[in-house]
Amino acid sequence: MAIKLWGRPTSARTQKVMLALAELNLEYEYILASATMGRKGSVAKGGQPFGVVDTPEYILMNPTKTIPTICDDGYVLWESNAIVQYLGMHYNPHLFYRNDILLCNSALRWMMWENNRLIGPMHDIVEQRFRVPAADKNPQLENDAVQKLNQEFEVIENQLEKTEFIAGSSWSMGDIPISIRCHRFFLLDIITKPMPQLARYYETLKARPSFKVIEDETLHISG
């Protein structure tokens, strides 16, 4: 039975799962779902959400009413990083962490860090630039988020001076969330000082065939 993925194309967390599935060459059925965004853009701007997340059937699978969720042969999982980890462990541990518990945990550490440190400021920037109606914009909030994000990306820059990929000398599942943040960071054009290691890393990520699924800039910087 094919894997089912509930999500929306502009959700970075859904994109993590899509990247993981692409890396693993797994086919899946994609079901559009969301409460805040849909075909016509952000609900804040009067767009229609895809829905589904507030149905009893969905809430039974994912009580948080968020996306993404997967169902793999009856096994239901939500929480994007847990899904990425599950897919790697189940389908190709060698690709996702060289079957090495040290690399696995190094990668997990970066996945948790991305969740804790990058998502907040990046979300604020995307919301302010593309989703909040003009009358509700808060330029100070956006500026603060840009400064904060640059500080966080310096942590990545420093790491990439030491290792080729985020968690070590080879690509790992840790690079999945960072790929999306890195792509958005460059697309948003908010880098305040040169980050040569990050630029080198970004080129390497873009060269991976899986990157095609997140390449389109309208998936990242749109209303």
Ligand SMILES: N[C@@H](CCC(=O)N[C@@H](CS)C(=O)NCC(=O)O)C(=O)O
């Ligand atoms: N920690 C959860 C957060 C899930 C989450 O907040 N997802 C966002 C999209 S990125 C969401 O569902 N937002 C409401 C919506 O789009 O309807 C995860 O990583 O999966």
